[in-house]
Amino acid sequence: MKLSYLKKWALITFLLQFLVSLTLQANQEVLSSYRVDSPTEQQLAEIAARYEIASREGASYEVVVPRIFKSNFLKIAPEAQLVTEDLREELVQSLARNQDYLADYRSYDQVYSYLQGIAERYPQIATLQTYGKSSKGNPLYVLKLTNKNSRFSSKPALLIDAATHGDEIITTEVLLRLLEQLVQGYGNDAEITRFIDRTTLLFVPVVNADGFVSRNRYESGYTDPNRSYPYPGEPSRKPATCIAALISLANQERIAGALDIHAYGELIMYPWAYTTVPIDEAATQKDFDSLTTAMSANNGYKHGQISKLIYVAKGSSADYYYWKMGTLAIALEIGRSKAPAGREIERQVTAIKPALWTFIRRFAG
Numbered sequence: 001m002k003l004s005y006l007k008k009w010a011l012i013t014f015l016l017q018f019l020v021s022l023t024l025q026a027n028q029e030v031l032s033s034y035r036v037d038s039p040t041e042q043q044l045a046e047i048a049a050r051y052e053i054a055s056r057e058g059a060s061y062e063v064v065v066p067r068i069f070k071s072n073f074l075k076i077a078p079e080a081q082l083v084t085e086d087l088r089e090e091l092v093q094s095l096a097r098n099q100d101y102l103a104d105y106r107s108y109d110q111v112y113s114y115l116q117g118i119a120e121r122y123p124q125i126a127t128l129q130t131y132g133k134s135s136k137g138n139p140l141y142v143l144k145l146t147n148k149n150s151r152f153s154s155k156p157a158l159l160i161d162a163a164t165h166g167d168e169i170i171t172t173e174v175l176l177r178l179l180e181q182l183v184q185g186y187g188n189d190a191e192i193t194r195f196i197d198r199t200t201l202l203f204v205p206v207v208n209a210d211g212f213v214s215r216n217r218y219e220s221g222y223t224d225p226n227r228s229y230p231y232p233g234e235p236s237r238k239p240a241t242c243i244a245a246l247i248s249l250a251n252q253e254r255i256a257g258a259l260d261i262h263a264y265g266e267l268i269m270y271p272w273a274y275t276t277v278p279i280d281e282a283a284t285q286k287d288f289d290s291l292t293t294a295m296s297a298n299n300g301y302k303h304g305q306i307s308k309l310i311y312v313a314k315g316s317s318a319d320y321y322y323w324k325m326g327t328l329a330i331a332l333e334i335g336r337s338k339a340p341a342g343r344e345i346e347r348q349v350t351a352i353k354p355a356l357w358t359f360i361r362r363f364a365g
């Protein structure tokens, strides 16, 4: 009796300690954002090496800094202005405050039921699969769109993904609404029918499921998933859990092209990101340039090499899928906000649609 009483207390103490450690962990992972205007080249290089630059407008940079590294950051950039103390908290509050937001942004469960609905409504062209699990065990979903009875034997597979950063929730909504237009257009719109007959479109609306669920930018800790890919300077590094799963999917499907959707900045970009040196192959460089020029024809987005358009970033998706798999890999930064009011979503869909169609057309012939 006495022993089981002790055991019970031991268990309760253990659980309490566990809860306290969880709370501490959550407190440590607060991310703030700062604005740095006109940094020197040296400052910019030091900032980019240690922190994530989330966006750039002219000479103004938005930098994401874990709160515990605040003083280290301010030593590099003493003139930086605090924009948001707690990025996650701000997003959670605006979602709770604004009824528009609540109505228009889907939760992770709603994303799943929506994809399931598509697979049920369009069984001849759509398949929903799980391709792995996040670090917290959330299932990772890919919706495969292709004519299953197509007479075309070799169909290029294209990876089209969103929400690698869990707080960029506009990217998931835009992707899902464009997916809806594609399934509805099949058999009704000649070009969409050709896309789905001749390619395999792999839609991953949420890459970073843990971040999306908790409205957190990163999957866990301070690891930016889009700086966790191996790259030529560090070929054997271990990517974030959700990125490792995405890489396996890309390998398994032998993708020919990749479109990684982020927010924000109104930019359409290609490798390299890890260096300002242009890619070796002149023909591919030309291909990237003409593709991104065409993709920006309707929306006026800036286009070009990532490291030149924003800054040097090591370990990002476009570099990986080009370097390892020889694909045309594009990074797209949509709009002017990571989570604009609900009424803005449709405007972003209209801006991105011609860019996505142009991207698919490049492979569908």
Ligand SMILES: [Zn+2]
Residues within 6 Å of the ligand: 164, 165, 168, 226, 262, 263
């Ligand atoms: Zn992003």
